[in-house]
Amino acid sequence: MIRRLFPDAPPPVPDADWAAIRHHLPWVHALDDTRAARLRTLAARFLHRKTITPVAGLVLDERGRLLLATLCCLPLLEFGDEGLHGWSQLIVYPDAFRVNRSHVDAAGVMHEWDDELIGEAWESGPLVLSWADIQSDIAEPDGGFCVAVHEMAHKLDALDGVLDGTPPLPRPWQRAWAQDFQRAFDGFVARVDAGHDTALDPYAAEAPEEFFAVCSEYHFSAPTLLRDALPEVAAHLERFYGRSPLA
Template sequence: MIWPFTRRRRVAPPLDPALARQAPAGLPWLRGLDAARRARLDALAATFLDEKTITPVHGLRLDAVQRLRLAMLCCLPLLEFGSEGLHGWSELVVYPGAFRAQRSHVDAHGVLHEGDEELIGEAWVHGPVVLSWADVRADIASPADGFCVAVHEMAHKLDALDGVLDGTPPLPRDWQRQWASDFQRAYDGFCETVDAGHDTALDPYAAEAPEEFFAVCSEYHFSAPRLLESAMPTVAAHLQRFYGPPLL
């Protein structure tokens, strides 16, 4: 476990064996897990289902297999970090597709801007994770395209564990300093490329903020690891240490 503190958790009931056999068949990433990491993922998914409420909305229905697949996807980023990555929130809200959320911000001139934004995922610092089921299914159908919305939002949850969304999750002190330095350097270079109008190997959305850079790079670790390693070898090395070896 990477998390530097521990707390006692209630032991979750094990997964139903029939569900545990059926659910992974629909998740291509799980084929890259050895027996030990697969057992770890099963235990994490069991804890997720025991501790989190999965709430489908707007008429969406999710059966037991689909709920377990969601739990497994959300727990992939926790294989090395451990169950402490589930701390501090209690609900996964699932929309049928993209959803709208009201946003407001004050610009550099002090002017308030308000409006609606269409989202496929969201992670509240002290609240739920929200996902678009259509986009989760699209990620499963094309697992090597560089996108995984569940991983993206769980990266935000890991980032927020130390109370600050800054692209640096809680780590041992020496590693955290090196991580922050290496990610900042890579982020600054990436932003310069985007601002200059040049094409980028990674989704330009990663230039939005350091926390989005971390979350987008996390998606590539799971869905296009060779591309990430080619484009940003130092970032890829940190993520391989943090998340474990790539699965694709």
């Protein structure tokens, strides 16, 4: 009987497919060869471990699936494939999708409403993305938005069991991260609540975990803007994600 030394090793990404992805994705095109090779390995592992499920009539070819895997792995360049733990499926809609929400208020009254989303990350379930918004992000790579990075930031955040804007980190760094992010978040919320214009998307004021995810988007898509607006946050994210390809 023949035994493989690495039974879980994924098949490599074909050269032609990877060349096409590097050409098509500005963030990948801007990477040096060492980091690009690391991303290629991560994308292969993503494709090997995750089920990518297009829904609502969307059809994805192999390069479309590789594109999604590569974008989702951008935030893992320094963290590694440990960031793929805890979930198994990527669901892709052709466009923004609607979800039903419900909430029971303090008086015991049930409130229900529909949200239109372009991405969602369940703490212990699938990651969900809009294909149209992925394409929009690619068309404007320095616009401050990258929905795949945003939702993967939530997945990293959830790895320690608490969705609070702080991913798993060594203890001293975790303390410094929590202090600096909380201070920056509080200041950002105060500016939004006061009606002031903000350099970053005001959605970052929704919660600490959204602040981390939105800032992660800016790290990859508008790093200079992030550094000018929130230098301490930008420094932590550069250490966590590595230097932004667009820096």
